[in-house]
Amino acid sequence: MKTYARKWTCLILCLAALLLAAGTIPPVMAADAPDTASPAAPAAATPPAAAVAPPAAPAIAPTTAQVQKNLDFVWTLVAAFLVFFMQAGFAMVESGFTRAKNAVNIMMKNLMDFAVGSIAFFLVGFGIMFGTNPTGWFGTDGFFLSDFARDADKWLYAFWMFQVVFAATSATIVSGAMAERTKFLSYLVYSAVISALIYPVFGSWAWGGLYHGKGWLEKLGFIDFAGSTVVHSIGGWAALWGAVMLGPRLGRYSRDGKVNAIPGHSIPMAALGVFILWFGWFGFNPGSTTAGNPDIARIAVTTNLAAAAGAITALLTAWWIFKKPDGGMTLNGVLAGLVAITAPCATVTPVGAIWIGAIAGVVVVLSVLFFDRIRIDDPVGAISVHGVCGALGTLLAAVFHEEGFSLARLGVQALGVGAAFVWTGVTAGGLFFLLKKTIGLRVSEEEEMDGLDYHEHGNTAYANFQLIERR
Amino acid sequence: MKRIEAIVKPFKLEEVKNALGEIGVTGMTVLEVKGFGRQKGHTEVYRGAEYVVDFIPKVKIEAAVQDEMVPAVVERILTAARTGKIGDGKIFVFDLEEAIRIRTGERGKEAL
Numbered sequence: 396m397k398t399y400a401r402k403w404t405c406l407i408l409c410l411a412a413l414l415l416a417a418g419t420i421p422p423v424m425a426a427d428a429p430d431t432a433s434p435a436a437p438a439a440a441t442p443p444a445a446a447v448a449p450p451a452a453p454a455i456a457p458t459t460a461q462v463q464k465n466l467d468f469v470w471t472l473v474a475a476f477l478v479f480f481m482q483a484g485f486a487m488v489e490s491g492f493t494r495a496k497n498a499v500n501i502m503m504k505n506l507m508d509f510a511v512g513s514i515a516f517f518l519v520g521f522g523i524m525f526g527t528n529p530t531g532w533f534g535t536d537g538f539f540l541s542d543f544a545r546d547a548d549k550w551l552y553a554f555w556m557f558q559v560v561f562a563a564t565s566a567t568i569v570s571g572a573m574a575e576r577t578k579f580l581s582y583l584v585y586s587a588v589i590s591a592l593i594y595p596v597f598g599s600w601a602w603g604g605l606y607h608g609k610g611w612l613e614k615l616g617f618i619d620f621a622g623s624t625v626v627h628s629i630g631g632w633a634a635l636w637g638a639v640m641l642g643p644r645l646g647r648y649s650r651d652g653k654v655n656a657i658p659g660h661s662i663p664m665a666a667l668g669v670f671i672l673w674f675g676w677f678g679f680n681p682g683s684t685t686a687g688n689p690d691i692a693r694i695a696v697t698t699n700l701a702a703a704a705g706a707i708t709a710l711l712t713a714w715w716i717f718k719k720p721d722g723g724m725t726l727n728g729v730l731a732g733l734v735a736i737t738a739p740c741a742t743v744t745p746v747g748a749i750w751i752g753a754i755a756g757v758v759v760v761l762s763v764l765f766f767d768r769i770r771i772d773d774p775v776g777a778i779s780v781h782g783v784c785g786a787l788g789t790l791l792a793a794v795f796h797e798e799g800f801s802l803a804r805l806g807v808q809a810l811g812v813g814a815a816f817v818w819t820g821v822t823a824g825g826l827f828f829l830l831k832k833t834i835g836l837r838v839s840e841e842e843e844m845d846g847l848d849y850h851e852h853g854n855t856a857y858a859n860f861q862l863i864e865r866r
Numbered sequence: 867m868k869r870i871e872a873i874v875k876p877f878k879l880e881e882v883k884n885a886l887g888e889i890g891v892t893g894m895t896v897l898e899v900k901g902f903g904r905q906k907g908h909t910e911v912y913r914g915a916e917y918v919v920d921f922i923p924k925v926k927i928e929a930a931v932q933d934e935m936v937p938a939v940v941e942r943i944l945t946a947a948r949t950g951k952i953g954d955g956k957i958f959v960f961d962l963e964e965a966i967r968i969r970t971g972e973r974g975k976e977a978l
Contacts, residue, residue, distance in 0.1 A: 656915035716914070723913045764914050776913070 466687035471553045474682020477675050478560040482509050482567060484671030488730075489571040490856075491665025492723065492775040494657065496846025497575045498856035504570040504582050511583055512563045512590035520562055521555055524595035528608035534599050537607060554606065557685060561626050564679075565594045568630030571775035573637040575644050576843050579851045581830045585637070593822045594629055597815055601625050605685070616804070617811040618796075620694075621683035623738030623788040624815045631782025632819035634773065640827040641837050643772030645844065654767045657774070662722050669726045673702055676733045680740045690741060697740045698733065701752030705732020708756030716760070723776075724760050730780045731759035735788030739795060747795035754791065755784045786812045867962040867978065868936050872927045873899065873955040874947040879925045885946040886929065889938050892978065894929040905953035924955060930965055930978055 457465075486505035490498045519538060526534025526542075536542070543551050566589045570582065600610035601619050619625050646655055659665060680698040681691035709728020713721040732752030736743075739751060762779035771778070789812050793805035830836045837843075842850035849855060874882055879896065886894065900921035907920040931939055940957055948954055967977040 654915040656910070656912035656917040658910075658912045658917070713914075717911050719911055721911065721913070760914075767914065 463687070467685065468550070468553050470687035470691070471557050471682060471685045474678035475553075475557040475560050477678025478557070478564065478682065479675075481560075481564055481672050481675035481679065482506075484668045484675055485564075485567045485571070487664050487668025487671060488726070489574055489668070489775050491661040491663070491668060492571070492659035493574045494846070495660040495857055495860075496848055496855070498660070498848065499852045499854060500579065500847035501570065501574060502856075503579065503852060504577075505567055507583060508566045508570060508586040508590075509563045511586040512566045513559055515587045515591040516559045516562045516595070517555075519591040520595040521558060522595075523592065524558070524562075524598040525554075525603055525606035525608050526599075528599055528603045528610060531609065531611035531614065532600070533596050534603060534608045542607070554685065557682065561622060561679075562590050562594050562598075565622075565626045565630040565633075566590050568627065568777050568781045569634040569637050572634035572773040572777040573641055574774045575847065576641055576837050577637070578835055578838055579847070581834055581836050584830060584834070585633075585826060588826050589629075589633060589823070593633065593819065593826070594626075596822075597629055597818050598625050600814065601811065612807075612811050612814065615807045615810070617807050618742060618792045618804070619738045619789055619811065620741040620792075621680045621737045623734060623736075623785040623792070624811055627734045627737060627781040627785035628789070628812065628815045629819050631778055631780070631785055632816055633823035634777045635771070635782055636820060636824040636827050638771050638773050638778065640824070640831055641772075643770060644774070645840060647772045648770050659723070659774070665723070665726055669729050673729060673733065676702070676737075680737055684741075693745075694740045696745055697743055697748035698736055700745055700748040701732040701736030701740075701755070702729050703732070704749045704752030705729055705735070705756035705759070708753045709760050710756075712757050712760040716764075724763065727759050727763065727776045727780055728756040731755040731784040734781055734784040735791060737785070738789045739792035742792060742797055743795045744797055747797065750795055751788060751791045755787055758787055759784055786816070867965060867975070868931055868933055869960040869962045870927075870929045870931060870936070870939055870943075871958040871960065872943045872947065873901070873924050873957075874927065874943070875949065875953065875955060876923055876925045878947045878949075879927070881946040882927060882943055885942040886939060889935070889942055891929050891931060891935070891939060894927055897926040897928070899924050899926045903953075903956065922953065930962055932975060932978065 482505060486502055489505065490501040493501060517539065521540070522536055522538035523534050526537035528534045540551060540555060566586050569585065569589070570577075573582070599608050600612040601617055602613065602625060603610040604613050644657060647657060648654060676698055677695055681694040684690050684694070705728045706725055707728075709731065710720055710725045712728075713719070713724035717724075732755050735751050735755035736748055740748070743751065759776070759779050762783045763773075763776045766773055766778055773779070790805065790808050793808045794800055796804060827836060838847060838850065846855070872882065876898075883894065900923055902920055902922055905922065907918050907922060909916055909918055911917075927943075929939070936959060940959070943957055964973065965975075965977040966973050
């Protein structure tokens with residue numbers, strides 16, 4: 396009873412703090428109010444509504460620019476919703492590749508990193524990533540969407556929505572690599588920190604110019620159209636440090652160096668996840684135009700071709716090495732192709748995209764085997780797919796650039812890749828180290844053997860099914 | 867009365883069930899089981915790591931029959947469940963002391 400009382404006191408204090416914080420940001424609310432109060436008379440405020448009126452009023456017919464603006468809003472938001480659906484894809488991939496006894500935990504992590512990340516990105520992350528950036532290293536304003544008070548431009552909402560799903564993608568990559576052994580509370584803390592600081596700071600270097608900022612990397616001409624490095628490598632390298640700090644799952648590696656398979660509980664679920672991710676990527680890459688224009692067609696084509704090529708070469712590589720057309724590796728191959736084409740998708744030809752996807756498909760299989768050899772346990776291959784192939788795609792953006800290869804361009808790309816590795820190593824590595832020394836990063840052996848579902852969440856994913864495996 | 871216990875390959879269950887139905891076996895119980903005999907396990911590969919599955923899924927069919935039916939039942943199971951490859955399974959025959967139908971309280975042959 397005592398502990399319950401203490402927990403409730405804690406909760407009430409937290410809520411009180413939140414309310415106080417909300418009280419300190421009245422300008423947003425105030426500026427927002429007249430705008431949200433207007434839907435009663437939308438015709439006066441927004442010209443497009445007049446478009447449906449009969450031609451009796453040609454004077455207020457929308458101009459081409461207004462139609463284009465509306466199209467940009469719609470496309471950017473539809474793409475944002477597609478990218479949001481990728482959260483479901485990650486949840487399916489990760490739970491399919493892991494054991495049934497941890498499925499509730501995987502679902503909770505994928506759900507809560509989006510929820511916590513959304514709030515963190517609203518409060519802190521967006522301002523750091525896209526605020527006015529005098530130094531080139533981080534943004535300094537625009538927190539709580541407060542820029543809306545200054546400009547009253549609804550584009551900020553569309554743009555923020557598109558960016559928050561990207562931030563959440565970066566955050567959720569990590570949960571797969573840390574699956575089946577991480578303390579839930581520590582994962583929540585990590586989710587807040589990556590969305591508030593780790594991702595946005597690097598993002599401001601490469602993408603700040605999309606809004607009010609201007610980062611040092613983009614000034615050099617760094618190409619990362621939709622985020623091979625900004626989103627995927629950051630998530631992938633954070634996953635690397637998470638997996639390193641945690642250590643492998645119990646029984647994963649024998650003393651004699653043998654790698655023991657820990658089969659995931661549902662390959663169909665993992666495959667559904669990959670299909671969802673492939674689908675969502677049509678928002679991720681073509682949506683990164685944040686404009687409804689003909690460019691999105693080419694980007695959709697390069698995205699699709701790279702995914703297809705990645706699947707084929709990963710399949711062939713796995714077939715050659717393991718003598719069987721391995722399902723899990725082929726699924727990783729699709730994702731490897733998609734991650735790799737994310738940076739160059741707008742600046743390569745379709746043939747270039749096939750090359751990039753094909754190379755990524757081979758590399759991802761070798762990379763998964765490599766991380767197993769050095770005993771870094773990544774149950775779903777997130778480090779290889781997102782970290783390694785994100786870096787690879789960013790470099791290949793220079794190699795297969797439609798204007799031809801240029802060493803200078805490759806140098807800038809390599810600088811960006813290296814910066815992402817170092818930045819994430821210092822911050823995510825430091826964060827996981829701190830978590831390990833304070834609240835603890837890993838559950839006890841008993842909890843791990845019984846499954847995180849039972850000990851962390853108090854129930855099981857598949858009630859009525861007896862799960863007798865105990866390893 | 868005898869109790870017949872047949873462990874067979876799962877995809878043979880339907881054939882065995884039909885074969886026994888044809889000769890008048892009126893009931894049976896089926897269990898999903900795992901195990902190995904001379905067949906031992908088999909090797910699978912998951913994400914590049916090989917592992918041995920020691921216990922292979924099988925189906926265990928249990929039926930209680932009258933003594934005189936035993937040869938026919940065994941014969942039918944042998945024919946229906948055989949593929950000729952290792953792992954076809956086994957048949958065990960036990961003495962059955964008593965059978966009681968719960969609904970009516972009938973005993974012995976009447977309960978089968």
